[in-house]
Amino acid sequence: MRATGCFRGALVLLTCLATGIAHAERITDIAQVAGSRSNQLVGYGLAVGLDNSGDQTTQVPFTTQSITNMLQQFGINIPANMVNRTQLRNSAAVMVTAELPPFAKPGQAIDVTVASIGNARSLRGGELLLTPLHGADGEVYAMAQGSVAIGGINGQGASGSSVQINISNSGRIPAGATVERAVPTMLSNGGMVRLNLYSPNFETAARVANAINAQLGRGTAVAQDAATIVVRAPADPGQTVAYLATIEAINVTPADAPAKVIVNSRTGTVVINSTVQVSPAAVSHGSITVTISENPQVSQPGAFSGGQTAIVPQSSVDISENGAHMFRFGPGVDLNQIVRAVNEVGATPSDLISILQALKEAGALHAQLIVI
Numbered sequence: 569m570r571a572t573g574c575f576r577g578a579l580v581l582l583t584c585l586a587t588g589i590a591h592a593e594r595i596t597d598i599a600q601v602a603g604s605r606s607n608q609l610v611g612y613g614l615a616v617g618l619d620n621s622g623d624q625t626t627q628v629p630f631t632t633q634s635i636t637n638m639l640q641q642f643g644i645n646i647p648a649n650m651v652n653r654t655q656l657r658n659s660a661a662v663m664v665t666a667e668l669p670p671f672a673k674p675g676q677a678i679d680v681t682v683a684s685i686g687n688a689r690s691l692r693g694g695e696l697l698l699t700p701l702h703g704a705d706g707e708v709y710a711m712a713q714g715s716v717a718i719g720g721i722n723g724q725g726a727s728g729s730s731v732q733i734n735i736s737n738s739g740r741i742p743a744g745a746t747v748e749r750a751v752p753t754m755l756s757n758g759g760m761v762r763l764n765l766y767s768p769n770f771e772t773a774a775r776v777a778n779a780i781n782a783q784l785g786r787g788t789a790v791a792q793d794a795a796t797i798v799v800r801a802p803a804d805p806g807q808t809v810a811y812l813a814t815i816e817a818i819n820v821t822p823a824d825a826p827a828k829v830i831v832n833s834r835t836g837t838v839v840i841n842s843t844v845q846v847s848p849a850a851v852s853h854g855s856i857t858v859t860i861s862e863n864p865q866v867s868q869p870g871a872f873s874g875g876q877t878a879i880v881p882q883s884s885v886d887i888s889e890n891g892a893h894m895f896r897f898g899p900g901v902d903l904n905q906i907v908r909a910v911n912e913v914g915a916t917p918s919d920l921i922s923i924l925q926a927l928k929e930a931g932a933l934h935a936q937l938i939v940i
Contacts, residue, residue: 596816602762603754604670611664613699622660623686631661660688664699664712673750677743680712690736692718712745756801768795771823779820827935831921844935
């Protein structure tokens with residue numbers, strides 16, 4: 569057996585945003601009108617028509633109960649002594665979720681996601697029966713039904729061998745729900761319209777307010793805080809839509825994003841934005857390799873000794889440190905220089921994460937380090 573302390577097989581991704589290039593964006597791309605938000609819906613339903621891959625209903629009693637209740641609505645009664653012994657492998661209990669977009673009206677279709685909550689192996693070929701979708705207030709806002717589209721596949725042999733690609737016990741139904749109730753949306757409140765930035769930033773909020781005032785007149789907009797810009801609404805409510813369309817089309821140059829380094833320790837992905845800088849620092853980088861070798865020996869007892877043959881474990885452990893490097897960051901180092909230095913020493917994902925954490929502890933990394 570061989571264990572290596574440096575993870576050499578993963579991919580390190582350093583994503584560099586354009587540095588020093590100012591770009592204008594429409595207000596509609598960086599902010600949304602307060603009140604125009606989506607709402608989450610959820611419901612409980614049954615998927616039928618599965619190819620013997622549904623719930624083992626003797627182990628998942630609520631599936632049997634759901635089917636019994638459904639059949640009673642169609643005038644079919646199952647004797648009580650048969651309910652718990654009924655095995656229906658072609659059905660599965662599922663949770664259905666959807667996102668109700670803003671301004672959705674009754675009769676419009678929305679996508680839904682279906683996921684098994686029992687022990688169904690696959691929902692492939694399943695048909696979702698009519699399922700009401702509830703909002704946070706308990707009201708029904710949509711009704712879902714349709715064929716479940718699965719992106720994964722799995723198979724199992726008689727001997728127990730199996731293969732699986734992606735997930736097959738959850739899927740989607742495109743346009744699988746019909747909106748039954750609209751969510752009231754109030755664009756203006758007290759003669760004011762509020763714009764909420766997707767990424768709160770005081771400088772960006774001030775720039776948005778200045779851009780609106782420059783085009784629609786002084787005093788039209790005021791930055792309330794880092795996330796909200798209050799805009800004076802037109803006196804005629806019938807002009808609100810055209811007024812907001814004009815505002816959303818205004819171009820604004822957002823402020824630079826805060827310096828961030830995001831590390832995914834599971835995949836070895838590292839994302840560094842263009843505003844990250846490093847103070848003067850020296851970094852020593854090396855790789856430690858731990859090698860464990862197992863050489864079991866067979867102990868054979870002598871003839872007529874009455875002993876038994878035994879395996880005697882014999883292990884050897886070796887630790888070596890190779891590839892030690894040291895590199896120095898000068899003052900005002902930018903992203904390009906960081907990437908170049910890391911590539912020159914051949915740092916692995918684990919090494920790079922350690923380097924970034926050490927720089928942060930030393931106060932040389934001027935950025936927010938986020939490990940996910």
